[in-house]
Amino acid sequence: DGGITQSPKYLFRKEGQNVTLSCEQNLNHDAMYWYRQDPGQGLRLIYYSQIVNDFQKGDIAEGYSVSREKKESFPLTVTSAQKNPTAFYLCASSIRLAGIHEQYFGPGTRLTVT
Amino acid sequence: SQQGEEDPQALSIQEGENATMNCSYKTSINNLQWYRQNSGRGLVHLILIRSNEREKHSGRLRVTLDTSKKSSSLLITASRAADTASYFCATVNFGNEKLTFGTGTRLTIIP
Numbered sequence: 070d071g072g073i074t075q076s077p078k079y080l081f082r083k084e085g086q087n088v089t090l091s092c093e094q095n096l097n098h099d100a101m102y103w104y105r106q107d108p109g110q111g112l113r114l115i116y117y118s119q120i121v122n123d124f125q126k127g128d129i130a131e132g133y134s135v136s137r138e139k140k141e142s143f144p145l146t147v148t149s150a151q152k153n154p155t156a157f158y159l160c161a162s163s164i165r166l167a168g169i170h171e172q173y174f175g176p177g178t179r180l181t182v183t
Numbered sequence: 184s185q186q187g188e189e190d191p192q193a194l195s196i197q198e199g200e201n202a203t204m205n206c207s208y209k210t211s212i213n214n215l216q217w218y219r220q221n222s223g224r225g226l227v228h229l230i231l232i233r234s235n236e237r238e239k240h241s242g243r244l245r246v247t248l249d250t251s252k253k254s255s256s257l258l259i260t261a262s263r264a265a266d267t268a269s270y271f272c273a274t275v276n277f278g279n280e281k282l283t284f285g286t287g288t289r290l291t292i293i294p
Contacts, residue, residue: 075225104284110286111271111284111285111286111287112226112273112284113284114281114282117281127281157223159225168213168275168276168279168281169213169214169231169233169275171216172226173228174218174225174226175225176224177223177224177225
């Protein structure tokens with residue numbers, strides 16, 4: 070069963086705590102992405118990676134960090150510096166970074182920080 | 184920043200009718216993609232149309248692109264209850280390999 074998995078589906082944290090969201094893919098895709106979605110809104114790009122050990126900031130990277138130590142994995146850490154962390158987080162991958170390729174999305178993680 | 188703006192924001196139609204959603208964007212694009220999102224789920228890619236294409240079909244989906252008006256439309260024919268979802272357009276600019284998503288159209292099919 071190929072695809073992208075994100076865990077957990079729901080995550081609750083207290084303000085001031087860092088939290089790491091998991092994203093794993095077995096599609097053998099080079100490029101991976103993290104998006105944030107707020108209610109009634111489209112997706113905004115947080116970070117992306119086109120190859121292992123390399124990643125770039127997206128449009129809203131402040132307060133977030135990522136790593137890409139393995140091709141299959143692209144975890145996202147939401148730090149205490151992120152002012153409004155409560156949101157729906159989506160991970161995606163594509164064969165390569167080139168925008169001509171469709172992106173495949175995971176089921177998402179809904180993070181609530183109180 | 185969000186480039187695409189979908190219109191309408193919400194649409195309710197009877198099952199069997201056709202649904203049309205529009206997307207407008209601001210800058211020149213390499214291609215435009217449409218995605219569907221069921222409530223609380225990830226997005227699913229529907230169709231990609233390149234800047235040199237004017238129309239594309241996939242099953243009950245028909246997408247048009249008018250680069251002179253910087254707009255695209257998604258037509259779903261013979262709608263079904265399972266088509267109930269949010270639909271997003273996403274653009275890719277030349278020289279920028281990232282997708283920029285619009286705010287989406289929420290489609291409800293009434294059985």
